[in-house]
Amino acid sequence: MSLRVESVSLVLGDGDEQVRALDNVSLSVAPGELLAVVGPSGSGKSSLLAVCGGLRRPTSGRIHVADTEITALNPEQLTRVRRERIGFVFQQSNLLPALTVLDQLLLTVHLRGTTPGAADRDRAMVLLQQVGMESRSKRRPAELSGGERQRVGIARALMSSPSLLLVDEPTSMLDQGRGRQIVSLLRGQCHEHRVAALMVTHDPDMLMYVDRAVHIADGRLEQVEVARAAH
C-alpha cells in the first residue's frame, strides 16, 4: 500500500474547547488508486489530509507512506518525506505568482537541492503535455483560468514522482464541467504514474469519477458505494 492509516485520532484544542477532529480512522490506498473522502464542512476531511501529509501530528495511531511510518519522524524528516514522497494538489491550485508554469514544476527539483537541468525540463514538459498545458509553459498563474491552474497543480504534484498524492478540494473553485475534467484527469494520471491519491471533496458528484470513496462525518469514516461513470 502507498498509504496506510491505522487507528488515527486527532484531538484539537484544550480543556472544554477540545474537538475530536479524527476518531479512530483507518484506511489504505493502493498504488494507482484514487480514493475520495467526501463529507461536509467540519467533518474532518482537511484534518485527515493534514495528518497524512505530515502537516499535523495525530494524537494517536500510525500512518505509513510507502514503507515509511511518518508518525515516527521528526519535523526535518517529515519535510524530506513531503519533498520526496508526497505530492500536494491544493484548493485553488496554490501556484506561486512570480513563477511561470514551467518554473512551478522545476521548483520541486530545486527544493531537493538540485539545479534543474535539461532532463528535468523535458520531464516537466511531458507532464505539462499530459495535463494539456505545454503551450502555456511560459505563462504566469495570473494569466491562467482556474481549471488551467489546477492542471498545473496536478503536474507539479507529479513532478517529484511521489508515492502519494494528497488532493484538497480540487474542484471547489470550478464549475461542474471543469471539475469533472480535473478529477478525470487526476484519476488518469494516478493510473498512468501508479501513484496512490487521497482526495478530499465536499462534492458528491465527483464520486462517479474516482476509484473508491469513503464518507467522513464527525471524524469517523464509512465506506460508500461508488457509481462509476463511463470514463
Added chain:
Amino acid sequence: MFIAVRDLVYAKGRFALMGLVVALVAYLMTFLSGLSGGLISNNVSGLIAAPVSHFAFQFDDRPTFRSSLVDRGMWEGWQARSGVRHSEPLGHTSFNGRNQRDEPLEFVLWGVNPGSFLDIHATTGAGLGATENGVVISRLLADRGVKIGDTITLDRVLTELNVVGVIDEERNYEHTPIVFATLAKWQEATYGPPGGAPPGEKLPDVVFNFASVVALDLEPGVTPEQIKAADSDLGTTTLTREGSFQTSPAYQVEVFTVAAIQAFLVVTSAVLLGAFFLIWTIQRTAEIGLVKALGASNGYLLRDSLGQALLLLLGGLVVGVGLGLVSGMAFKATAAAGTPFQFQPMTVALSALLLLVAGLLGGAVSIRRIASVEPLIALGRDR
C-alpha cells in the same frame, strides 16, 4: 535563490522602489564620505603632509599646538634617544596680518629650520632660508590672492614677512592656511618685542631656545614604552601624527558630526530594509506556507530570503555609490576653490560595507517570521 530572483523580476516595481531607497542612502553615505574626507584634509592637511611620525608637546593631559612650549633641552634630549631618526623644533602660532594692499589675512605661522627634515619645498619661487624674512605660503592663501613678492605685516608685533615661494598644496591647521617661516623668524615674531630687535641690537639668545612642539621621526620599532620613558625623562607628552589631529577642537566636532550623520543613515537603512522585508514576508505568508508544504526547509527559505536582500542591497549600493562618486567628483570640479571635498577609497568602501551589513541585519528581521510559518496553512481551511 530560485524563488528570490523570480520575485525580483515579477515584483520589479516594488523592489525597484526599495532599491531606490538603498541607492539614495548609499549616495548620501558616499557623498558624506567625500565631505568627511575633505573636512579632515582641509582641517589638518598641514599635519597630514608633515614628514613626522610623532609630535612631542609640553607635558599636558590634553596637549595642544597653541598652548605647548618646548625648550632646546627637549628637542636635543629627544634626538639623543635611541630609535629617533630626527628631532626638530617646530613653531606654531596663529597670526592676523595685512599685505601691502591692506587686505586682512589670517594664518598659522609655522617655524621650521631650513635644511632640516621639516623643511618644505616650494612648488614655485624660493624655499626657506634664502632671505631672513622670506616665507612660503600654501594654496589656500595663494587662492586668496597672496602671491610671491607680497609683504605681510603681522598685527601687533609688526614683523614683516616677504612671500618668496608657494606650495601648490593645501597645508592648513583648523582650516587656516599655514605660512612657513624660518624657525628664527617665527621665534622673533612670537617671543620678540614688537617690531623686532632695536636697530643695531640682537634679540637675546633665550628667545631662540623655545618652540611649540618637537617634531619627531621615529623608527618603526620604537615601542610605546620607550616613548613613555622619554616623555617621563624630558617632560613631554608625545602623540602620533594621527593622534595630534585631535588637538584641533574643530576636527573632533566635524568628525563626530559627520560620523553621527553616517551612523544615523546606517540605522535608517537597516530599519527601512527590515520593515520592507518584514512586510514583504507577511504578504507572502501563504506562499511561504505553500513552499514549506511542498518540502522546503527553513534553511532553504532563509537562504532565499537573505539572498534576495543581498541582491537588492548590492544593486542599490552599486547605483548609489556610483552616483555618489560621479556627482562628488563633479561637485569638487565645479565648487569654489578650497571647498573641502575629498574621496578616500577606504572610507567609501567601509561605508558601503557598513550599509551592506546593516541592510542584511535589517533583512534578517524577517527570519523569525519565515521560520514560524506553518506549512499547514497551505491547506484551504487553515489559510
